[in-house]
Amino acid sequence: MEFKEVIGRRRSIRFFDPDRPVEHEKIQKMLEAARLASCAVNAQWARAVVSFRDDLTADQLTRLKTPVAGLNVDLAPVHIHWFNDLGTVQRNEGRPLKQLVDVGALAPTHGWSHKFVDEFVYPQILKPLTESPAYAVASTFDVGIAVCQALLTGVDEGLGVGLVTLNGATLKEVFKVPADWIPLSTILVGYPSESWDGGGQRPRPPFEDLYFEGEYGKPFLRDSAVIDELTRAKMFQEPAKPHDPKRIEEIKKLAEKYGLPM
Amino acid sequence: MSEQETPTPEAPVELRALQEYASVRTWLDGLRQHWGGDPVTDDPERLPIMEAFCVHANRDPDQIIKETTMIKDGERRIRLKGRERYSKLIDEWQAQVEGSRIRKAKWGNTVRSFLIHNGVLLASGMQT
Numbered sequence: 001m002e003f004k005e006v007i008g009r010r011r012s013i014r015f016f017d018p019d020r021p022v023e024h025e026k027i028q029k030m031l032e033a034a035r036l037a038s039c040a041v042n043a044q045w046a047r048a049v050v051s052f053r054d055d056l057t058a059d060q061l062t063r064l065k066t067p068v069a070g071l072n073v074d075l076a077p078v079h080i081h082w083f084n085d086l087g088t089v090q091r092n093e094g095r096p097l098k099q100l101v102d103v104g105a106l107a108p109t110h111g112w113s114h115k116f117v118d119e120f121v122y123p124q125i126l127k128p129l130t131e132s133p134a135y136a137v138a139s140t141f142d143v144g145i146a147v148c149q150a151l152l153t154g155v156d157e158g159l160g161v162g163l164v165t166l167n168g169a170t171l172k173e174v175f176k177v178p179a180d181w182i183p184l185s186t187i188l189v190g191y192p193s194e195s196w197d198g199g200g201q202r203p204r205p206p207f208e209d210l211y212f213e214g215e216y217g218k219p220f221l222r223d224s225a226v227i228d229e230l231t232r233a234k235m236f237q238e239p240a241k242p243h244d245p246k247r248i249e250e251i252k253k254l255a256e257k258y259g260l261p262m
Numbered sequence: 263m264s265e266q267e268t269p270t271p272e273a274p275v276e277l278r279a280l281q282e283y284a285s286v287r288t289w290l291d292g293l294r295q296h297w298g299g300d301p302v303t304d305d306p307e308r309l310p311i312m313e314a315f316c317v318h319a320n321r322d323p324d325q326i327i328k329e330t331t332m333i334k335d336g337e338r339r340i341r342l343k344g345r346e347r348y349s350k351l352i353d354e355w356q357a358q359v360e361g362s363r364i365r366k367a368k369w370g371n372t373v374r375s376f377l378i379h380n381g382v383l384l385a386s387g388m389q390t
Contacts, residue, residue: 261372
């Protein structure tokens, strides 16, 4: 699938086929994509624990379910739980940056050297950053990029994916992760039992309300020719419509199939 | 021997016609708005099932919503203990319903639907 179509096809899937297993190699591809994500100072904060639902004990599965995401957790055969390993910067003391210097990604042309990392960047910027209240937020932003790449790779592999937030304390306990890891989102993975388009592309705020050019308040100029091009590339697809009879009928059938309240 | 008070048994709930309760009207409006059609005639079992649960719980529909929600700082919130109690009660009641798993699920889900359309999130998972 072409990149733009992958973006266009992604939906938060909430009805997974609970009985259709997901291939191990497809999950690996999602993780491989996450590992290649852009990340500040090459720190690599993202960590994941993959959990195959049927390998969990009944008690573990029950504990993971929250009122909002319980059904999704039940239906999805694979759960990828994402964490932020906050300790990685202090453990590595700037080594990932020096690797970037060695491979020419960071060069003297831009002021980079091992000495600069050892004497300035790590002790005067990175280490103090790890002690600042902003650290968790800044590093979590980068974990989000990794998660997004995993998510889109799942779509490219023909899987259904959806992000949920489970109880962090429970995740840490069930999966025995180190104490300083921050629990973040979980990607639920499976083959959709709803139609892949999930009733259409979901509503978004107007482009002009979100993006600006030059300064806040001046909307970025939106060229309709670009929209046409992206539509041809299937990044823009049929939008979801309120009270769409086709979608309502689909949900009714799924509710009946899985015995869900309406 | 110490004297123990015997709890006074609750008087059985006296139900009016179900559609007279505000919470039932909210439920039916929600069903109508979300799914279309007429929720009463489309599924003639819906209200009798709800009534049977009310008798089982010994509460009228508005009381059930009152016990699962509260007003705090001017905002309506879900009362977690109340929700948990009703969640268990529905599961137990559903298990006692005679008939197939589908029928049991339908009875339980009818009451869950009543709570959901009254803003009380109640995820029960798959019932099949």
